[in-house]
Structures are given as C-alpha cells and as structure tokens.
Amino acid sequence: MPWIPPGNMPDGAYNFLMCSGGIIFSFGGVWLLFSAPVGRFTVLGVLLTAAGGAALRHWWRYR
Numbered sequence: 001m002p003w004i005p006p007g008n009m010p011d012g013a014y015n016f017l018m019c020s021g022g023i024i025f026s027f028g029g030v031w032l033l034f035s036a037p038v039g040r041f042t043v044l045g046v047l048l049t050a051a052g053g054a055a056l057r058h059w060w061r062y063r
Contacts, residue, residue, distance in 0.1 A: 018059035025052030 006014075029048030032041050 015059060015063055018055050022052045022055030022059060025049070025055060027052075 025048050029045045029050070029052055032045030032048065036042060036045065
C-alpha cells in the first residue's frame with residue numbers, strides 16, 4: 001500500500017477517519033471505565049475517552 005501524504009488526502013477520507021476514530025476511541029474508553037477494576041485501566045479509559053472526544057470535537061469543528 002503506498003503512503004499518502006496528509007496534504008494529499010481527500011477531505012472526505014480525513015473526515016471519515018476523524019469521525020470513526022473518535023467514535024471507536026470513545027466507545028473503547030467508556031467500555032474500559034465501566035468494565036475494568038479501578039487502577040491503571042481506569043486511567044487508560046479516561047485517556048481513550050479524552051482522545052476520542054478531542055477527535056470528535058476536531059471533526060465537528062472542521063467539517
């Protein structure tokens with residue numbers, strides 16, 4: 001698979017990646033928060049949820 005520079009990526013593909021990545025990160029983070037015991041996985045869940053929220057916010061702002 002050839003490498004595509006970020007500047008050459010079509011806007012639709014970039015928006016799709018930001019939206020789907022944000023949803024997946026948010027879902028995974030919330031799942032970890034509710035299913036894992038309190039500890040390092042709780043911190044990972046918070047970080048994943050924050051990263052997903054940031055990706056979704058970026059997608060929403062620049063769509």
